[in-house]
């Protein structure tokens with residue numbers, strides 16, 4: 001243990017601490033004058049920094065400039081204001097100890113019993129698109145130092161970091177001081193606040209580095225995650241689970257989407273909307289993905305979003321009931337007309353034309369979400385496991401058909417190759433084991449989430465029904481046995497695309513060749529769990 005330890009008997013008890021001297025240094029001046037007025041009226045000395053002191057003085061309240069306490073001018077563009085022993089001694093002295101009291105006297109330092117600090121607006125500055133030097137200038141150093149010092153010394157000091165606590169402080173002034181339980185609560189909030197602040201700074205550096213070198217090549221030795229509470233959700237995946245939405249300030253994703261219409265978004269709505277956007281945005285042409293329980297029940301591309309929606313819906317109209325729809329282009333009137341009579345939980349898109357919004361807004365149960373300006377797909381994914389978190393690059397690479405290897409049959413004609421490329425891209429949005437049958441730029445049968453590949457084949461073929469014959473199939477990973485391909489070939493699948501790489505590839509190749517079916521190997525797989 002570093003530092004001297006004291007005998008428990010050395011500590012004098014201190015529950016109620018009367019406030020005689022307060023240090024106030026705030027960027028957000030909300031509620032400042034009311035607080036300062038109450039403190040001044042109670043005869044409490046207020047020590048304050050630059051613009052905070054000026055605001056208080058301009059309102060006619062007595063205030064002591066911090067520079068007259070430190071004996072130094074505020075300097076280096078405000079980088080050094082309160083970083084001084086005359087301030088920090090007054091914050092850190094543990095007056096339960098006689099020895100600390102004596103040292104303060106010897107040093108001529110007076111203690112503070114109340115500290116009110118809120119920090120430079122770092123996140124707001126990042127959001128405003130400020131240049132890097134200006135962002136760096138908004139990394140508060142002196143503020144967090146005071147907050148942490150006071151929170152450590154909560155036995156003696158009340159630390160307030162948010163204007164919505166001022167009323168409690170004023171009440172404590174009138175009651176004769178703060179009590180220990182209150183100071184502990186405030187200390188906890190203070191440490192949470194500085195931790196979130198530092199995490200936001202660290203994630204800004206990470207985003208900056210990512211942009212500078214195109215991608216993060218390595219993984220940091222440590223990382224922190226800063227997110228702001230956006231709001232509580234009614235419940236989590238099930239009604240007995242509590243849930244909330246947090247947003248990451250520097251990001252622009254589904255969490256920042258703006259709701260234009262409908263009931264409050266649920267936890268499951270967010271999960272499905274994210275999966276839907278992920279699927280639709282994998283495709284370059286106008287595309288629609290319809291999601292249920294994080295899996296697609298239809299994905300299609302078309303000349304228009306209306307056409308893509310019709311094709312995606314036809315894939316599995318039964319499952320599309322109550323689905324979540326994402327489009328990678330604006331929703332126009334024709335798309336709205338296509339969607340409006342189908343019971344849909346959420347539609348999310350980069351925008352809605354006014355007439356489309358008017359049509360869909362007549363449906364009270366549909367939620368309409370527009371993606372935030374500057375929408376960006378994440379580059380990294382995080383998955384919680386007990387005791388830690390797994391981090392990976394997002395699977396965003398799709399092998400180009402020109403790099404595929406023809407493993408069986410004749411080279412595909414242009415239309416077949418286009419369908420294979422579509423199926424290959426679309427199947428990565430399907431939970432493994434994934435088999436996706438497609439025709440004319442639309443899924444016609446999807447087998448997902450099975451614990452063996454042959455069952456996914458059966459499911460896809462079963463869902464496609466008559467449409468299986470003549471369609472093409474994509475498999476997210478290689479076929480370990482020939483049983484899955486046998487199901488596809490028997491159903492009349494015309495062409496198959498799969499990674500290849502199984503020790504039994506030859507059996508699958510021979511079966512496809514014997515059936516006259518074209519089969520390509522991509523050399524790349526798309527597991528998705």
Ligand SMILES: NC(=O)c1ncn([C@@H]2O[C@H](COP(=O)(O)O)[C@@H](O)[C@H]2O)c1NC=O
Nearest residue numbers: 049050051052079081082083120141142143
């Ligand atoms: N450098 C310092 O010693 C220092 N002391 C306090 N601050 C910050 O200055 C702000 C208030 O400054 P002013 O009262 O000048 O507007 C607060 O957000 C506070 O967190 C500092 N600024 C940054 O590090």
